[in-house]
Amino acid sequence: MAKPHKLAHVVYMTRRFDEMIEWYQTVFEAKVVYRNPALAFLTYDDEHHRFALANLDILKPGGDGAAPTDIGVNHVAYTYEHVGDLLDNYERLKAVGIEPYWPVHHGMTLSMYYRDPDGNRMEFQVDTCSVAEANAMMMTEAFAANPIGVDYDADELLAKYRSGVPLELLTIQPDGPMAAIPAGHGMT
Numbered sequence: 001m002a003k004p005h006k007l008a009h010v011v012y013m014t015r016r017f018d019e020m021i022e023w024y025q026t027v028f029e030a031k032v033v034y035r036n037p038a039l040a041f042l043t044y045d046d047e048h049h050r051f052a053l054a055n056l057d058i059l060k061p062g063g064d065g066a067a068p069t070d071i072g073v074n075h076v077a078y079t080y081e082h083v084g085d086l087l088d089n090y091e092r093l094k095a096v097g098i099e100p101y102w103p104v105h106h107g108m109t110l111s112m113y114y115r116d117p118d119g120n121r122m123e124f125q126v127d128t129c130s131v132a133e134a135n136a137m138m139m140t141e142a143f144a145a146n147p148i149g150v151d152y153d154a155d156e157l158l159a160k161y162r163s164g165v166p167l168e169l170l171t172i173q174p175d176g177p178m179a180a181i182p183a184g185h186g187m188t
Helices: 017-028 083-095 132-135 142-144 154-162
Strands: 005-014 032-037 037-041 052-054 072-079 102-105 109-115 119-127
Touching: 005 017, 017 032, 017 037, 017 052, 072 109, 083 109, 083 119, 083 154
Parallel strands: 005 052, 072 119
Antiparallel strands: 005 072, 032 037, 037 052, 102 109, 109 119
16 A cells, blocks of 8 residues: 655634734744735745645635634645556545545645545645646746645546656646635645
8 A cells, every 4th residue: 555655734723814924934933935815825934835824814705604614624645656646545445335526636736635534634735746837837927826636537637647748747737727616624
């Protein structure tokens, strides 16, 4: 069985966006890699991001109606060593009836989001480029225009993998419109 080789990052939902950024900068001596009014990505080491903060005042305005469960951990991400491991795991889980609710290519990661029986969200991902390339990507206008990524068909990608398409070609972000964040992901 293919297993993740590292814990990648944690995403937090907050209504104290600036305060949270400052706290993570102070406590972890983290630097902001990317920031817009809705999202911030921070790191304290050689990973492209260890924390992401989602500003609920932008993503879910009107704080009076926000559920208490909106604030806090959105998901935890685990990185696989290469796309073959990610797809092998997808195939194994699908065979027992566990499927991702959101396969999305974020640009710097190819990702599949799952929910456990309690509804906790996790991201299984593979890096699609080096950390330096990911950091450079987050500084582009293209990333600012689409910081979410593009949806993809996991079965189609698995079929390409099984047919022998080279791994490096499987991680190229497909063309397409910005992915719609699924209902229940906590950002809609």
